[in-house]
Amino acid sequence: MRITVSEPPAAPGGEWSSRRWRPATTGRGGVRARAAGARAHHDLRRRTTSIVRATAAEGARRLVVVTANGMITEGDGSVTRLVFKPVLGRVPHNPFADMLRMEDVVRASGLDWTSVRPPPLTEGPRTGSYRSAIDRNVRGGLRVSRADLADCVLRRLDEQGSLHAALAIGG
Structure with a gap:
């Protein structure tokens, strides 16, 4: 399978049309597209809609998106669930609400999708020893390396095994 790992293409005036994503999806069996950058944790729903349309238009079936585990509490310990996450939910321009809308777009896409939900990322090495859980967070999985x-x-x-599911990972 050929895949594409792509950053969003330049979008003058905030345009996020599927036309801009099509070169990255042409002839691919699967796409892992990054709809957000370090400064772009907003409007993920619109960007993801463009990615989904381009992916489907080019005949790719597999889509893997990366969101975050901060938006759900299922599987979290009581301190995280009852103290930390409620505080995060009150932060202005909360990226988690937009990530949930992004996942709604992916779920409705008709593609073979998986949403990977990591905790905060570190610069550590690839260990291969991370844990995962479907549709719930990994208890005690507070960090994971980018690798x-x-x-x-x-x-x-x-x-x-993770088709049409949200897969949380943690170290």
């Missing part, structure tokens, strides 16, 4: 996140995303492309 382990990349490993998880690549493994999801050929794996059937």
